[in-house]
Amino acid sequence: MRQTEEKKEKRRKVIIKTARKVFAKHGYFLTTVDMIAKTAGLAKGTIYLYFKNKEDLFFSLLEEGYVEFHKYLIEIKEQPIDPLKKILEIIKLEVDFHQKHTDICRLFFNNQGPDIENILPKFREKILKKHELQANIIAEIIREGIEKGLLKKADTHKTAITIMGTTHSLLMSNVLGICKSHRNKKDDISFLYNFILTGCQK
Amino acid sequence: MRQTEEKKEKRRKVIIKTARKVFAKHGYFLTTVDMIAKTAGLAKGTIYLYFKNKEDLFFSLLEEGYVEFHKYLIEIKEQPIDPLKKILEIIKLEVDFHQKHTDICRLFFNNQGPDIENILPKFREKILKKHELQANIIAEIIREGIEKGLLKKADTHKTAITIMGTTHSLLMSNVLGICKSHRNKKDDISFLYNFILTGCQK
Amino acid sequence: MRQTEEKKEKRRKVIIKTARKVFAKHGYFLTTVDMIAKTAGLAKGTIYLYFKNKEDLFFSLLEEGYVEFHKYLIEIKEQPIDPLKKILEIIKLEVDFHQKHTDICRLFFNNQGPDIENILPKFREKILKKHELQANIIAEIIREGIEKGLLKKADTHKTAITIMGTTHSLLMSNVLGICKSHRNKKDDISFLYNFILTGCQK
Amino acid sequence: MRQTEEKKEKRRKVIIKTARKVFAKHGYFLTTVDMIAKTAGLAKGTIYLYFKNKEDLFFSLLEEGYVEFHKYLIEIKEQPIDPLKKILEIIKLEVDFHQKHTDICRLFFNNQGPDIENILPKFREKILKKHELQANIIAEIIREGIEKGLLKKADTHKTAITIMGTTHSLLMSNVLGICKSHRNKKDDISFLYNFILTGCQK
DNA sequence: CATGAATGAGGCTTCATTCAT
DNA sequence: TATGAATGAAGCCTCATTCAT
Secondary structure, X not given: OHHHHHHHHHHHXXXXXXXXXXXXXXXXXXXXXXXXXXXXXOOHHHHHHHOOOHHHHHHXXXXXXXXXXXXXXXXXXXXXXXXXXXXXXXXXXXXXXXXXXXXXXXXXXXXXXXXXXXXXXXXXXXXXXXXXXXXXXXXXXXXXXXXXXXXXXXXXXXXXXXXXHHHHHHHHHHHHOOOOOOOOHHHHXXXXXXXXXXXXXX | OHHHHHHHHHHHHHHHHHHHXXXXXXXHHHXXXXXXXXXXXXXXXXXHHHOOXXXXXXXXXXXXXXXXXXXXXXHHHXXXXXXHHHHHHHHHHHHHHHHHOHHHHHHHHHHHOOOHXXXXXXXXXXXXXXXXXXXXXXXXXXXXXXXXXXXXXOOHHHHHHHHHHHHHHHHHHHHHOOOOOOOOHHHHHHHHHHHHHHOOXX | OHHHXXXXXXXXXXXXXXXXXXXXXXXXXXXXXXXXHHHHOOOHHHHHHHOOOHHHHHHHHXXXXXXXXXXXXXXXXXXXXXXXXXXXXXXXXXXXXXXXXXXXXXXXXXXXXXXXXXXXXXXXHHHHHHHHHHHHHHHHHHHHHHHOOOEOXXXXXXXXXXXXXXXXXXXXXXXXXXXXXXXXXXXXXXXXXXXXXXXXXX | XXXXXXXXXXXXHHHHHXXXXXXXXXXXXXXXXXXXXXXXXXXXXXXXXXXOOHHHHHHHHHHHHHHHHHHHHHHHHHOOOOHHHHHHHHHHHHHHHHHHOHHHHHHHHHHHOOOHHHHOHXXXXXXXXXXXXXXXXXXXXXXXXXXXXXXXXXXXXXXXXXXXXXXXXXXXXXXXXXXXXXXXXXXXXXXXXXXXXXXXXX
């Protein structure tokens, strides 16, 4: 019995993982349930044993990504290090996460996610809430930094959102090959850290 | 004859304008040709007299937006003002453009546009090229700034992309209501300018 | 314009008529929308220009039948003839209607219709209401007959329902070939009239 | 061994009984094999150990009902009582059977059953035969009544069918709540008996 | 030019049936 | 025997596109 449950959970994971890849490649609407099934080596009907429908599958997959990312974010926030270091850690986290989950980043991290509303209006509210949660965590770190005199006084939420957008736009441009200059993880991290902390003015 | 040509051109504009609104509201796939036709007060068939198909209409509409934005960008680049001012002008331009064309921004400016590939893979290459063009213009301004000793030495393309991402992410969060703090155009511009030039560190 | 409206109405009628035949032959669930379309010489999609969905088509078709039958029933009720004659007229009407619309009778007249609930629960309430309406009209005629001393005192509704059931069961058995004895319309009418008025006892 | 056989038979009965309820409630097509299995507390696959398929299960269930009803009918026919009493007994039987097996009556007794062909054409022939059998038994009783001078001369089959239809329509209207007047078994029996024997004329 | 009725390919989803455990 | 996960055929429905008027 236990074993069966495990097996089911495993297959669920397989479907989600496959779906993530396929959705990330073709987008929500150009992905057919059949494509996912075939890619996973399953029959179309099988998908429906694990997910209510296409939407449910898509949202479950986003959900998982959020949960994972959120967990890391909380960990960073609660580390006993100064806020600047936390910002660095967040940048590292985002770069890592992008590298490991490029597929899912395209889907849910996209421009802080909200444009997914263009993809599926039903998700709008849920997704916005998630993003606000993430922004809130970063905003708190910003506030901590301001209180300790390490950061400039500024709207904490704006700053948080801006940091997220800055990071994501660079990483995505990487993925998409807009800016051809070859880069590595380290470079990106230090570039972002510098830019975020000190801007581009000399 | 000439008059007829003008009439045609006018109707074309009406369709594009309407389509922009509808696409921006529902996204590419959840927008039907009929919705656009009805909204424009035309018959479905009429759309096909002016555009080859749905894709063509969508891309034409993006194209126009790009062309307009690009024109402004070039104007800024060629103004006889120092690079810092140009950056400020670009930020102003983006904020203005967002305000005036929120609909189109959602569509093509989205995360520097690339995510539209999730919407319609066929556009990928074209759209990426457009974005690269924009990024290049900004990158040149950055280079100018570096050469004149006004900006820090850094990858010009990365910086350009980052500036675009920073700006867009803040503006979109505004639109989407993620960050509730009430803001006005001026505030946004000065916040962005400060952030971009000097970062958030004290 | 007027002409177009007429054409549309005409086509709607064609679809309903075709659907009636096909539904009557195969039943609701074994009838596919495609079958109806093909039978009517149309494409599947065309059906959906005239009816919201399969259910809507089915119900519209029942509705029309009811309306027609109901109209006749009212006419009979309001004729200036004695109740016994009215009963005879009703029997004639049912026999005629059966003959002309065997298809639709199978669908909605069936056992006073209620078993359609087994076919599509959503229709239950609507259909029962229709049948009650019909039963009520007949019940009123019965009451009139009782008041005039022509009929025995008895529950008017029970009597009405029983008359309907009696008639329908005989007619359907005819259609279905249960009782092979060859019969004609006249025979059926007089048999039913006799049975209903005087039963089978000598 | 014997015990195992008994167990099997018992489970078969459980499935049939459950299926009867579920089919009666939702109709053939809106009932899924899974619904029956779940309701019976079994796995879907188990159903297929006892019945070839859904159709087989459905038909077996009808069969059982027929057999039971048929048995009673024969008993009545062979009782040493006069034909009028037999008719009364048949009416009583139908009322009882309806009360005890409302579910199954809805399914197979419906309008003397034939409309089930609308539900599953494959059953048509088999079901019609069953109904004819029943009609024949009643027709023989009618003939006996005519021969003994107790009943009017009339087509015996027509009369038989009409009696069945009359009875069933009243009972079903009861079940379905068309005619709200509260009634009890006794009332129904005497109403039907009177109607069938002497009609509604004064 | 404009219309909008008609088309039909293709997607989502259900569910009877099978089969490995 | 019993299970229930897996299958895939088949149905409903949408909507981009065409074309006769």
